Amino acid sequence: MAESHAHAHEPHGHAHHEPEGWFKHYFWSTDHKMIAKQYLLTGMLMGVVGAYFAYVFRMQLAFPGKPVPGYGMVTGADYNALITNHGAVMIFWVAMPVLIAAFGNYLIPLMIGADDMVFPRLNRLSYQIFLVSAIILGASFFVQGGAFGGAWTSYPPLSAKAEYNLTPLGPSLWLIAVALEFVAFLLGGINFVTTAMNARAPGMKAFDIPMAVWMIVIASIMFMASVGPLVAGAVMLLFDQLIGTGFFDPDRGGDPVLWQHLFWFFGHPEVYVVLLPAMGFVAEIITVFSRKKLFAYKTVLYTSIGTGVLSFFVWAHHQFIAGIDPRMANVFSVTTVLISIPIAEMCFVYIATLYGGSITFSVPMLWALAFIGEFLVGGVTGIFLGASGADIYFHDTYFVVAHFHYTFFPIAIIGTFAGITYWFPKMYGRHMNELANKVHFWITTVAFNGIFIPLFILGASGDHRRIFDYSNFPELATPEMQAMRVFATISLLVLLAAQPIFLVNFFYSMFKGKQAGANPWNANTLEWQCPSPPPHGNFDVLPDVYRGPYEYSSPDRADDFWPQNSPS
Amino acid sequence: MVKPIATTRSATGVPTGRLAVWWVIASEIVIFGGLLASYVMHRLGHPEWATYAAHTNPWAGGLNTLVLLTSSLTAVLAHNAAERGNGKRAANLLMLTCVGALTFLVVKSFEWYHEISEGFTITANGFWSFYYCAAGLHGIHVIAGAIIMLFVAADARKNKELQRVELIGIYWHFVDLVWIFLFPLLYIAK
Amino acid sequence: MLEHYMKQGSSYASHIDGLVWMIFLMVGFWFLFAEGMFFWLLWRYRKKPGEKAAYFDEHAEHKIKYNWVEIPHRLILVCDVALIVGAISVWTEVKISMPQTDETVRITAQQWAWTFQHAGPDGELDTMDDITTVDELHVQLGKTYKFELASKDVIHSFSVPLFRLKQDAIPGRVITGWFKPTLAGEFDVQCTEICGIGHGIMPAKLHVDTPEEYAAWLANPSHYLAYHY
Numbered sequence: 001m002a003e004s005h006a007h008a009h010e011p012h013g014h015a016h017h018e019p020e021g022w023f024k025h026y027f028w029s030t031d032h033k034m035i036a037k038q039y040l041l042t043g044m045l046m047g048v049v050g051a052y053f054a055y056v057f058r059m060q061l062a063f064p065g066k067p068v069p070g071y072g073m074v075t076g077a078d079y080n081a082l083i084t085n086h087g088a089v090m091i092f093w094v095a096m097p098v099l100i101a102a103f104g105n106y107l108i109p110l111m112i113g114a115d116d117m118v119f120p121r122l123n124r125l126s127y128q129i130f131l132v133s134a135i136i137l138g139a140s141f142f143v144q145g146g147a148f149g150g151a152w153t154s155y156p157p158l159s160a161k162a163e164y165n166l167t168p169l170g171p172s173l174w175l176i177a178v179a180l181e182f183v184a185f186l187l188g189g190i191n192f193v194t195t196a197m198n199a200r201a202p203g204m205k206a207f208d209i210p211m212a213v214w215m216i217v218i219a220s221i222m223f224m225a226s227v228g229p230l231v232a233g234a235v236m237l238l239f240d241q242l243i244g245t246g247f248f249d250p251d252r253g254g255d256p257v258l259w260q261h262l263f264w265f266f267g268h269p270e271v272y273v274v275l276l277p278a279m280g281f282v283a284e285i286i287t288v289f290s291r292k293k294l295f296a297y298k299t300v301l302y303t304s305i306g307t308g309v310l311s312f313f314v315w316a317h318h319q320f321i322a323g324i325d326p327r328m329a330n331v332f333s334v335t336t337v338l339i340s341i342p343i344a345e346m347c348f349v350y351i352a353t354l355y356g357g358s359i360t361f362s363v364p365m366l367w368a369l370a371f372i373g374e375f376l377v378g379g380v381t382g383i384f385l386g387a388s389g390a391d392i393y394f395h396d397t398y399f400v401v402a403h404f405h406y407t408f409f410p411i412a413i414i415g416t417f418a419g420i421t422y423w424f425p426k427m428y429g430r431h432m433n434e435l436a437n438k439v440h441f442w443i444t445t446v447a448f449n450g451i452f453i454p455l456f457i458l459g460a461s462g463d464h465r466r467i468f469d470y471s472n473f474p475e476l477a478t479p480e481m482q483a484m485r486v487f488a489t490i491s492l493l494v495l496l497a498a499q500p501i502f503l504v505n506f507f508y509s510m511f512k513g514k515q516a517g518a519n520p521w522n523a524n525t526l527e528w529q530c531p532s533p534p535p536h537g538n539f540d541v542l543p544d545v546y547r548g549p550y551e552y553s554s555p556d557r558a559d560d561f562w563p564q565n566s567p568s
Numbered sequence: 569m570v571k572p573i574a575t576t577r578s579a580t581g582v583p584t585g586r587l588a589v590w591w592v593i594a595s596e597i598v599i600f601g602g603l604l605a606s607y608v609m610h611r612l613g614h615p616e617w618a619t620y621a622a623h624t625n626p627w628a629g630g631l632n633t634l635v636l637l638t639s640s641l642t643a644v645l646a647h648n649a650a651e652r653g654n655g656k657r658a659a660n661l662l663m664l665t666c667v668g669a670l671t672f673l674v675v676k677s678f679e680w681y682h683e684i685s686e687g688f689t690i691t692a693n694g695f696w697s698f699y700y701c702a703a704g705l706h707g708i709h710v711i712a713g714a715i716i717m718l719f720v721a722a723d724a725r726k727n728k729e730l731q732r733v734e735l736i737g738i739y740w741h742f743v744d745l746v747w748i749f750l751f752p753l754l755y756i757a758k
Numbered sequence: 759m760l761e762h763y764m765k766q767g768s769s770y771a772s773h774i775d776g777l778v779w780m781i782f783l784m785v786g787f788w789f790l791f792a793e794g795m796f797f798w799l800l801w802r803y804r805k806k807p808g809e810k811a812a813y814f815d816e817h818a819e820h821k822i823k824y825n826w827v828e829i830p831h832r833l834i835l836v837c838d839v840a841l842i843v844g845a846i847s848v849w850t851e852v853k854i855s856m857p858q859t860d861e862t863v864r865i866t867a868q869q870w871a872w873t874f875q876h877a878g879p880d881g882e883l884d885t886m887d888d889i890t891t892v893d894e895l896h897v898q899l900g901k902t903y904k905f906e907l908a909s910k911d912v913i914h915s916f917s918v919p920l921f922r923l924k925q926d927a928i929p930g931r932v933i934t935g936w937f938k939p940t941l942a943g944e945f946d947v948q949c950t951e952i953c954g955i956g957h958g959i960m961p962a963k964l965h966v967d968t969p970e971e972y973a974a975w976l977a978n979p980s981h982y983l984a985y986h987y
Contacts, residue, residue, distance in 0.1 A: 030569060077955040109574060116572035118584045151952045157929060158912040164869065164954055186595050194587045199574035224595045229602020235701060236606070245690055245697040247606075250930020253614060253694040256913060257928060258606055265602075290803065291811040296823050321915070323928040326853040330846050337838050337845070344834050347792060348827045354799040355822065356812030361804070369800065376792055380785040387841055389777045389848025393760070393922045396915065396950035461763040462919035464950045467958040475764075475919065475946045542573065553811040560810065 030120035031536060035127050036106035037427070040420075042134060043098035044503075050089035055496060057082045057468075062489035064469040077166070079468035080149030085137070087152035088174070091274070092181045093134055095412035099277040100185070100223075101130070103419050104192050104216040106427065110527035110534060111210045113201030113543040113565065117191040126188040133180035140173035148174035151466060153263060156248035156256050160240040172241050179234045182227050189220035201526065201565070203545035207297060208564065210525045210549040214301060215280030219273045222308045226269035233262035257323055264315040271407065272311045276304055278415030282350065282368040285422050288523045289365035290357030291560050293550040296349050303342040303349070310339045320391045329388045336386035343379060347372065358553070358560075362521075363437040367418035370445050371410045378406030381456070396466075399459030402452045409448055417441070420506070425520050429532040430513030436505045443498035450491030454484040522561045525549050529563050589735045593742045596709070600746050603705065604753060607698045611757065620695040621757065623688055628679045629755040632672050633747060639668025640744045643737040646724075650734065655727035662721035662733065665740060669714040676707060699754055706750055709743050767920035767941035767966065769902075770852050774922040777848045784837045791830070852923070852935075859904040859936055863895070867907070867914035867927040870956030872947065879976050889976070893962040895947060898972040902938040915951035918964055926951055939966040 020029075029035065052070075059066075060074040067073045074082070105123065109116055117123050141147045148170040150159040159175075162168040196209070196217045236247040237259065246252025248259050287294050294300065316324055316332040350372055359365070381403040385391050394400060417440075424432050455463075462476055470476040470485075519528040530539045543565035551562040575584055611617055646661035680700075690700040713736070720736045723729045759782055760775040803811075814822065862883045864875035874895045878887035889896075897903055907916055909927040917924040921937050947962035967975060 075955070076958055080952065080955060080957070114572070114574035114577070116574050118572070118575045119588065120572060121569065149955065155913055155951070158952070158954060164912050166955060189595075190588050190591050193591060194584055195574060197580050198582070198584050198587060199577045200579040204579070224591070225598055228595060228598025228600075229605070231599045232603035232606065232705075235603075235705065236697075239690070239697070239701065243691060245701075246694060247697055247701075250928075253610075255610070255613075256930070258609070262602060262606065293813060295814070296819055296827070299823070299827070320849075321853075321924050322913075322926045323931060323933055326849070329849060329853065333845050333849065334842050337842050340838060341831065341835060344788070345827060345831050348830060349823075351792065351796050351799065352822060352826055354796075354803055355826075356814070357799075357803045358805045358809060358811040359800060359803050369796075373793060373796060376789060376796075380789045383785050383841065384778065384781050387777060387781055387845035389774060389845045389852065390781060392849070392852060392924050393774055393778070393919070395924055396917070457763065460760060462946070462948075464917065464948045466952045469958055472959060472961045473946045473948065474944075537572075553813045555813055 028124070030116070030124050032105045032109050032117045032120070032123060033427070033534065035123050036102045036104075038127050039097045039105060039130070040102035042131060043094050043102060046089050046093035046097075046134060050086050050094055051496060051499070053082045053086040053089070054492065057086070058489040058492050060468055061470075062486040064471060074468065076468050077146065077149055080151075080466065081141075081147040081167075081170070083466055084149050084151050084174075085141075085147060088178065089137070090408070090412060091152065091270070092178060093137065095274045095408070096181070096185060097130060098416050099274055099281075099412065099419070100192075100216055100219060101127070101188055103212070103277065103281065103423070104188070104220075106423065107527060108192055108195055108213055108216065109199070110426075110530065110538055111213050111525050112196060112199060112204060113526045113539065113545060114195065114199040115537045115539065115542065118195045118199050119191050122187055123191050126184045126191070129180055129187065130184035133177045133184060136173055136180065137177035140170045140177065143169040143173065146170055153267070154237070154259075155263075156237060156240065156259050157250070160237060160248050162241075172238060175234055175238055175241070179231065179238075182231055182234075185220075185223060186227065189224050192220045193217055201543050201545045204564075207301075208545055208548045210280075211283035211294060211297070211300060212277070212280035215276040215283075215304060218304055218308055219276040222269050222276075222311070223273045226266045226273075226312065229262045230266040233259055257319070260319050260322055261315070264318045265312075267318065268315040269308070269311045271404075271411075272308055274411050275407070276308070278371065278411045278418075279304070279346065279350075281415055281419045281422070282371050283353075284523075284525065285364045285368035285418055286350065286353055287550045287552060288422075288521050289362055289368075290354055290359045291552045292353055292357040293552055295352040295355070297548070297550065299349050300346060303346045307339065307342040307346070310335065310342065314339055314386075317386055317388075317391070320388050321395055333386060333388035337383065340379070340383060340386075347376060347379070363432075363434060363441060364418055364422035366438070366441050367414055367421060370441070371414045371418060374406060374414065374445075374448070375410040378403060378408075378410065381406060394459065396464055397459035398455045398463040398465065401465060402455035402459060405452050405455075409452075413444075413448075417444075417502070422521075423527075424506075424509070425516035426527055426532050426534070428510045428513070429516055430509050430511075431516050431520070432509040432513060433505050436501055440498055440501045440505070443501075444495055447491045447495035447498065451488045451495065454488045458484055458488075519563075522559075524551060524561050524563050526564055529565050583731065585731055585735050586738070589738050593739065596742060596746075600702075600705070600749075603698075603702055604749060607702060607753065610694060610698065611753075614694060617693075617695040618757075620688070620693060621699075621754065623683065623686070624699070624755045625679050625682070626755045628675055629751050632675050633751050635668050635671050635675070636744045636747050639665045639672075640741050642668065643740045647734045647737045650724060650730040653727070653730070655724045655730055658730065658733045659721040659725035662717050662724065662736070666714045666717055666721075669710050669717075672710060673707065676703070702750055702754065706743070706746050709746070713739055713743050764919050765941060766922075767918075767939055767943075767945065768922060769938040769940055770848070771920070771922045771940075773848050773851060777844045780844055781841060784841065788830075788834065788837070795826075856904065856934070856936055857902060860901040862904045862906060863897070864906045865895075865908070865916055865927070866910060867916065867949065867953075867960075868910035869912065869954050870949075870960040872916075872949075872960065872962040874962075893947075893960075894965065895962060896965045896967055896972065896975050897939050899939055899942050899966055899968055902936060904934060904936050907933045907935070912953045913951050914949050914953045914960075917948040917950040918945065919948070920945045920964070924950055942966045942968050942971075 056068050056071045059068040145167040158164050159171050196213050239245040240247050246254040248254045248256050314336045317336040320329045516532050518532050545564045553560045642661045642664040646658045649657035688696050717736050720732045724733055759779045766772050861877050861881055866873040872893050874891050876889040877883045878889050880887050907927045909929040915926040923937050925935050945964040947964050949960045
């Protein structure tokens with residue numbers, strides 16, 4: 001077998017490196033761990049930016065017409081720019097860089113027993129392009145006319161013509177930023193997929209790969225397969241904006257609905273692109289903290305792939321009433337309702353992992369469990385929207401907003417906290433303060449529900465989306481409904497107030513936290529079988545693999561864990 | 569930079585560089601596929617576009633098809649030479665491929681110059697918008713491919729990184745293949 | 759269930775609400791089942807001194823999987839079929855079928871107002887007695903209306919929560935649909951597709967008039983400001 005021969009001739013993993021200057025170490029590194037941290041910190045910073053936008057627009061909704069502390073008066077135009085960029089930032093500049101680029105970069109080489117990604121310089125370039133995309137998005141706020149305010153979905157003709165959107169430069173900068181982000185992730189995907197496919201430790205067969213790695217790889221493939229048409233669409237929209245073509249202009253023979261198809265053909269798989277990595281982290285965490293094998297590994301894998309494939313056939317459920325042929329709506333309603341099947345199976349299998357376990361409620365475990373409990377709400381509320389007949393009422397209401405926050409928040413926020421609290425000791429060689437993390441967990445989780453449960457009710461009561469002031473709508477301007485909007489906003493304030501606890505804990509513990517050993521959680525996967533933090537080259541001796549990743553509480557062993565690289 | 573050991577492994581049996589190139593090509597197929605699918609959908613809904621398409625120059629298009637096919641041939645011959653360790657010959661054949669790329673671009677420049685001076689600009693109507701967008705995107709890939717090819721040829725001439733000759737060849741065949749779709753769709757379809 | 763949050767004011771509102779109620783019952787059951795199992799397992803298998811976690815080989819896994827994953831899984835499939843049948847039948851009624859209609863109303867959306875062209879006393883659209891209003895739609899209780907929806911600029915969306923009706927207005931197209939009002943009164947009309955900075959300031963008022971009120975409105979001479987042919 002190729003693998004064992006390669007091993008016999010591989011030199012030691014810890015290659016000879018000259019000491020690096022400060023610039024090369026922090027800004028020009030090709031080390032996957034440093035690049036991962038760059039993505040993580042950038043993503044966290046953008047998360048603060050996205051959260052600030054939410055703060056401002058929710059304050060406007062709770063106290064319409066009053067100046068917002070830390071912002072000022074919110075006009076209709078301001079409001080639209082805030083919600084547009086909140087969505088875009090959270091998906092493209094927080095969820096994707098943290099879940100896929102940061103954790104993917106950090107974990108993949110370690111978990112497969114390699115010394116780095118296979119294309120380190122391409123990896124560095126991917127981050128740099130990503131950083132430029134974030135800067136361009138930021139620039140869009142400071143140009144004449146202001147930032148783009150046509151929603152993250154950017155439907156033309158509104159997004160195509162300045163005479164309609166009244167922001168002459170913002171939309172193009174926004175679009176270029178998004179397009180560059182896509183390029184960064186296409187390039188990043190090359191590394192994730194090729195490294196995971198080819199650079200595995202000798203002995204690591206397909207079903208020995210940890211679920212976190214599989215999920216990031218499947219997500220990368222899905223991203224690549226879905227983003228192409230939107231890249232083409234973005235070029236077309238950019239031409240419409242900048243040089244006056246009419247791809248999406250009905251007066252020039254174009255079709256605005258074409259954009260919607262191109263967008264959602266990507267947009268729907270995209271939500272699974274971010275979901276899968278989060279589910280991968282949850283798999284790693286619940287196995288370690290219930291000391292139990294992942295239930296039905298192959299089923300998890302096949303349902304993930306199945307969900308991924310099916311996700312390419314549901315996109316027009318975002319367009320039921322958008323003017324598509326109504327008979328098409330029935331087709332997409334069928335596929336959308338059916339996709340609940342593999343997802344339900346995935347959820348049941350995860351829950352089954354807990355059966356017979358010995359569960360410790362550590363902070364990472366709390367986050368992983370919160371993911372499952374909260375994501376279930378998001379999943380079931382999706383059915384109301386996937387059933388075409390019901391979607392007529394719920395489309396473009398706050399019901400949709402609540403649904404996708406009950407999926408996105410677990411994915412992007414809970415998933416991130418789960419990953420960070422679990423892998424922090426490995427990344428920094430120190431522990432975070434557990435009490436502070438627990439306080440942060442409880443406040444965040446309870447407050448999150450306080451924000452979005454009212455939004456389900458508001459949506460069912462008729463609150464439509466992207467409206468900066470409901471006082472123009474008598475059916476919606478009732479004291480009861482306004483009270484719910486205020487409650488949701490106050491819950492958001494509580495949520496935001498708890499986040500500094502985490503941030504301070506994160507940065508303080510990086511330097512002053514209690515020292516952590518190589519494997520503080522007694523886990524099996526390879527990243528825990530090297531020092532914390534791993535040196536350049538990761539392993540003194542690159543490991544061989546002898547078993548799967550989830551051999552916990554094996555009856556043949558005294559220890560309740562069995563690292564993948566232990567010969568016996 | 570010292571290459572990591574990871575780069576030399578091959579759990580799938582396929583060399584890492586080749587895997588990466590196939591990945592790039594897969595992404596590009598989806599991008600061009602999306603653009604061309606949009607074009608085809610529009611074209612089906614706009615029968616009058618056939619009258620606009622009649623103003624394209626199928627002779628120039630046909631010539632360019634021949635040029636690209638020939639350049640793919642030289643790329644294959646370059647790969648053969650590289651396989652046999654003959655870096656100098658591989659480099660020369662890659663340079664010939666670049667000449668093909670240049671010829672393609674020159675012919676296209678004449679084409680576009682003529683069409684633009686007749687008033688068929690990118691904003692003239694939907695057909696011409698797609699025409700310039702698709703052919704332009706393809707042209708950018710021709711230019712990018714030719715530039716990379718120059719770097720690969722420079723290394724190959726010194727018998728370095730000979731495996732990259734095959735890789736840039738695979739990419740070049742893809743660029744050729746896209747043109748094979750573009751040509752009938754833009755020039756010939758009625 | 760939805761009627762607690764928004765009144766039903768059209769002939770198909772109760773059908774949509776019925777579908778929503780069916781979905782609520784089904785997903786509610788599965789949600790409680792999953793969360794219930796989840797929390798019970800967390801409590802039952804919390805770490806206890808002396809208790810080691812179980813280790814399931816492929817055979818044991820298969821048995822558990824069949825009972826607790828496969829069977830629920832197939833039951834969900836049955837639920838999905840019921841849901842799909844319900845969804846398609848409601849959708850077909852509202853969006854695909856076009857019953858006999860008494861009158862047509864033309865709705866034009868633009869940045870940032872709604873124009874409604876009513877058929878007027880003769881009941882025929884595009885005749886001299888048509889009544890065109892801005893941000894005010896008058897319909898008669900119990901009559902079945904066809905609407906023709908258009909946009910002058912960007913994508914808007916015509917939404918009447920009372921009717922449970924929503925339809926995007928796409929520039930360059932005329933999209934048709936229908937409704938039959940069943941509740942008299944004054945209600946909100948919303949734009950439910952972001953259409954620029956004025957998206958939140960283009961409400962319109964829907965007047966569902968009794969026959970007497972409608973006749974009075976028709977007779978109001980201030981309508982005849984613009985002629986249509």
